Amino acid sequence: MFVLSIGLAACNATTSITDLLGMQRDGAPVETANQPGTDTVDPMSAPDQGLIPDANPWPSEAALPEGEGAQLPTLYNDDAAIFEKRVALLLPLSGQHADLGKAMRQAAELAMFDIAGDDFVLMPIDTQGTYQGGQNAARQAVDAGAKMILGPLFADSVSGASEVAKSANVPVVAFSNNRRVAESGVWVNGLIPEDQIARAVGYATSQGRFRFAALLPQNDYGRQISGTLNSAVSRVGGSLGRVAFYQPGSESLQQTIRDFANYDARRANLRAHKAQLEADGSAGSKRALRRLEGIDTFGELDFDALILPATGGDLRQVSALLAYFDIDPSVVQFIGTFGWNDPGLFSEPALKGGIFAAPNPENWDLFASRFERTFAKQPPRISSLAYDSTALAALMARDENAMSRDALTNPNGFVGVDGIFRLTVDGQSERGYAIMQIGPDGAKVVAPAPATFDLVF
Numbered sequence: 001m002f003v004l005s006i007g008l009a010a011c012n013a014t015t016s017i018t019d020l021l022g023m024q025r026d027g028a029p030v031e032t033a034n035q036p037g038t039d040t041v042d043p044m045s046a047p048d049q050g051l052i053p054d055a056n057p058w059p060s061e062a063a064l065p066e067g068e069g070a071q072l073p074t075l076y077n078d079d080a081a082i083f084e085k086r087v088a089l090l091l092p093l094s095g096q097h098a099d100l101g102k103a104m105r106q107a108a109e110l111a112m113f114d115i116a117g118d119d120f121v122l123m124p125i126d127t128q129g130t131y132q133g134g135q136n137a138a139r140q141a142v143d144a145g146a147k148m149i150l151g152p153l154f155a156d157s158v159s160g161a162s163e164v165a166k167s168a169n170v171p172v173v174a175f176s177n178n179r180r181v182a183e184s185g186v187w188v189n190g191l192i193p194e195d196q197i198a199r200a201v202g203y204a205t206s207q208g209r210f211r212f213a214a215l216l217p218q219n220d221y222g223r224q225i226s227g228t229l230n231s232a233v234s235r236v237g238g239s240l241g242r243v244a245f246y247q248p249g250s251e252s253l254q255q256t257i258r259d260f261a262n263y264d265a266r267r268a269n270l271r272a273h274k275a276q277l278e279a280d281g282s283a284g285s286k287r288a289l290r291r292l293e294g295i296d297t298f299g300e301l302d303f304d305a306l307i308l309p310a311t312g313g314d315l316r317q318v319s320a321l322l323a324y325f326d327i328d329p330s331v332v333q334f335i336g337t338f339g340w341n342d343p344g345l346f347s348e349p350a351l352k353g354g355i356f357a358a359p360n361p362e363n364w365d366l367f368a369s370r371f372e373r374t375f376a377k378q379p380p381r382i383s384s385l386a387y388d389s390t391a392l393a394a395l396m397a398r399d400e401n402a403m404s405r406d407a408l409t410n411p412n413g414f415v416g417v418d419g420i421f422r423l424t425v426d427g428q429s430e431r432g433y434a435i436m437q438i439g440p441d442g443a444k445v446v447a448p449a450p451a452t453f454d455l456v457f
Contacts, residue, residue, distance in 0.1 A: 085397035088141030090151035092129035111390035134160030182427030213303035311339030319350035357433035388416030
């Protein structure tokens with residue numbers, strides 16, 4: 001059975017909303033007569049449950065007199081502040097990422113309609129996807145009486161928002177997957193690539209792979225991942241050998257991978273081995289020579305598992321070059337991240353058999369179906385983060401004293417669309433991932449997501 005629930009042990013009950021994906025709460029926009037190709041359903045056509053209908057209802061900094069902060073809208077008067085549970089939702093609702101921000105807002109609306117009480121108020125505020133935008137949005141949220149901030153999405157916006165939120169003692173549950181912006185009171189609750197690699201590495205050792213190597217992009221993403229590889233590999237009994245960096249899309253990429261594959265030395269080994277067999281001249285040597293026909297290199301690699309966190313076109317190019325320089329995915333286990341969960345990559349020959357960690361796909365399929373029935377479009381994959389975080393906030397808001405840091409860091413954790421997750425006191429998050437493997441028919445689960453945290457890594 002699909003479990004879509006927020007198990008909040010800090011409350012004295014576990015609220016399951018398993019059936020809510022197939023049921024309609026009175027007034028919630030669960031079904032729509034709109035069909036694909038028609039105008040998208042307006043989520044605000046349902047009775048307002050505290051959601052501000054304007055995507056950016058707050059006055060901009062430019063519109064304010066110099067030296068003044070954001071003005072509290074008249075909707076939020078002092079009397080209302082006494083009983084309302086106000087939660088700000090910080091997203092890029094304008095600019096190049098506006099469509100993504102809108103979809104995440106809609107996912108948050110679904111959670112609010114499913115779980116929120118009548119006193120729960122969700123306040124969407126535009127960050128514009130920037131540092132300054134995050135800072136301004138957090139200031140507006142605090143001024144409007146927000147007891148918790150959900151978002152922002154991008155690391156720069158999180159950095160901007162956290163300065164304001166910390167000074168006001170308002171907890172932030174961000175959607176970013178960049179651990180560098182996590183700190184006490186500011187949680188990074190995205191799908192962390194380092195944790196995905198750790199989970200996949202653990203699975204690889206259970207399959208007898210213990211010698212790891214890594215090929216990483218020469219950028220902040222690659223450097224961030226490199227800092228966690230040693231601990232992830234050693235924790236499960238493996239050893240990390242060569243780690244190489246490449247410049248994506250550069251002219252030097254081919255040479256970098258050629259060197260990483262030790263291709264020239266392995267070619268020389270083949271020539272030397274063939275010469276030795278030819279000199280021997282025996283029947284056995286002749287049979288061995290025939291077996292070497294069509295082979296480019298000779299000799300084993302010094303690793304049997306390769307960590308490749310690249311995605312998209314970058315991954316296509318790198319994996320093709322690895323195959324060209326005779327790193328065989330049927331011999332070496334390729335390991336990726338959730339970014340590999342792209343049907344456009346599943347047909348790549350060099351990725352067949354590759355594994356990556358991901359949230360349970362069944363949970364996502366049911367959520368996506370619910371979203372499409374509601375808004376007549378498919379949701380972006382990370383919209384589940386907005387649903388789970390809003391559901392968590394709404395559930396916590398039911399308890400008068402539960403919207404606190406202690407409740408957020410309950411070690412028993414929570415369960416949502418993306419499976420089990422919990423927030424730690426240092427601002428990090430932990431999740432339970434399934435292991436997916438790319439095969440002829442796409443990616444399939446080969447190891448289920450853990451149901452408890454003692455099995456996460």
